[in-house]
Amino acid sequence: xxxxxxxxxxxxxxxxxxxxxxxxxxxxxxxxxxxxxxxxxxxxxxxxxxxxxxxxxxxxxxxxxxxxxxxxxxxxxxxxxxxxxxxxxxxxxxxxxxxxxxxxxxxxxxxxxxxxxxxxxxxxxxxxxxxxxxxxxxxxxxxxxxxxxxxxxxxxxxxxxxxxxxxxxxxxxxxxxxxxxxxxxxxxxxxxxxxxxxxxxxxxxxxxxxxxxxxxxxxxxxxxxxxxxxxxxxxxxxxxxxxxxxxxxxxxxxxxxxxxxxxxxxxxxxxxxxxxxxxxxxxxxxxxxxxxxxxxxxxxxxxxxxxxxxxxxxxxxxxxxxxxxxxxxxxxxxxxxxxxxxxxxxxxxxxxxxxxxxxxxxxxxxxxxxxxxxxxxxxxxxxxxxxxxxxxxxxxxxxxxxxxxxxxxxxxxxxxxx
Numbered sequence: 001x002x003x004x005x006x007x008x009x010x011x012x013x014x015x016x017x018x019x020x021x022x023x024x025x026x027x028x029x030x031x032x033x034x035x036x037x038x039x040x041x042x043x044x045x046x047x048x049x050x051x052x053x054x055x056x057x058x059x060x061x062x063x064x065x066x067x068x069x070x071x072x073x074x075x076x077x078x079x080x081x082x083x084x085x086x087x088x089x090x091x092x093x094x095x096x097x098x099x100x101x102x103x104x105x106x107x108x109x110x111x112x113x114x115x116x117x118x119x120x121x122x123x124x125x126x127x128x129x130x131x132x133x134x135x136x137x138x139x140x141x142x143x144x145x146x147x148x149x150x151x152x153x154x155x156x157x158x159x160x161x162x163x164x165x166x167x168x169x170x171x172x173x174x175x176x177x178x179x180x181x182x183x184x185x186x187x188x189x190x191x192x193x194x195x196x197x198x199x200x201x202x203x204x205x206x207x208x209x210x211x212x213x214x215x216x217x218x219x220x221x222x223x224x225x226x227x228x229x230x231x232x233x234x235x236x237x238x239x240x241x242x243x244x245x246x247x248x249x250x251x252x253x254x255x256x257x258x259x260x261x262x263x264x265x266x267x268x269x270x271x272x273x274x275x276x277x278x279x280x281x282x283x284x285x286x287x288x289x290x291x292x293x294x295x296x297x298x299x300x301x302x303x304x305x306x307x308x309x310x311x312x313x314x315x316x317x318x319x320x321x322x323x324x325x326x327x328x329x330x331x332x333x334x335x336x337x338x339x340x341x342x343x344x345x346x347x348x349x350x351x352x353x354x355x356x357x358x359x360x361x362x363x364x365x366x367x368x369x370x371x372x373x374x375x376x377x378x379x380x381x382x383x384x385x386x387x388x389x390x391x392x393x394x395x396x397x398x399x400x401x402x403x404x405x406x407x408x409x410x411x412x413x414x415x416x417x418x
Contacts, residue, residue: 008058009037010051012099016106017047018068018079025080026051033057036081046101051081060093061086066104079107326404330393388413 063086
């Protein structure tokens, strides 16, 4: 009432007043505790801000810090000073005392931040902001619902920042490595742009197959369950396979020369494989193994009754064939010589019809012939039929496989001649 004021005042020195004006609020912990009484310059061009603080907070103590903050990013003269009082155990700051410049901080204006960017970066930032505008266009309600997650995001971000600052050395190394990585990516920006384009095309192709993808996702749980069982069983198989691999290691050292010698064979096999491919599958009807295999069921149905009877017949004929096998030389000799008896041509190609009935000569041991008188020419028939053993109807072969001794025959009886 008498022109005096008993309010507690301190002066805070700032490098930049940051658009403060008289009347702006002074806050502690977000609550207004006073106002700015005056803003002036000192002899060093620093801003000296006179803070008028209420009695509930006054007096301040040494260690108090002052920060200029903004209520929002937009607007003019909407700043306030935020105080963080020092401990009550420190000395009091007397009325009219000062908070030094080393204990104050001024905000960085948004235009100063933009001025630090070059024209290309500002244009890119402008496009980003416009893109966000297009992104949120007609989606205000959804954006409003998303804001409830903003506070947890800030809390998680604060906790993340605290974890990052626990180990400054690791953080510094991470930032340096990140800078090197970003520099390397910047050098391959064209490749990165191609990657983005190809990824966009791949995502578009996946979107076109959304139905198939949904079906695959529906089948995935069952597949994973079966795969889990398979992998569990595979573990035991791998243990056994490890023993096989350990035992195979000594032998694999010899595979190199083997494969080296096998290479020419593989080269020679190429024509054979090509022919085998035609044998397995060839255009046309009834000319390859594939069609033959397809006809096997029908053949099996036809032979289901024939083959058993054939097998029984062969089993019953086995003794007869075994008995006749030893007479093979006799049967073959009969077949080849029977036609020569009445043939018109002899072995020398002369036309003749000769049919000797009796032998006019005898073969001597020295392979010479001796003429026989007529009364001796039927001597062989008078003695009777020769008792040939199996295979004895022809001259004995050099390997001695015939004649085969048997009961009631004479192995020495065989046709004359070498």
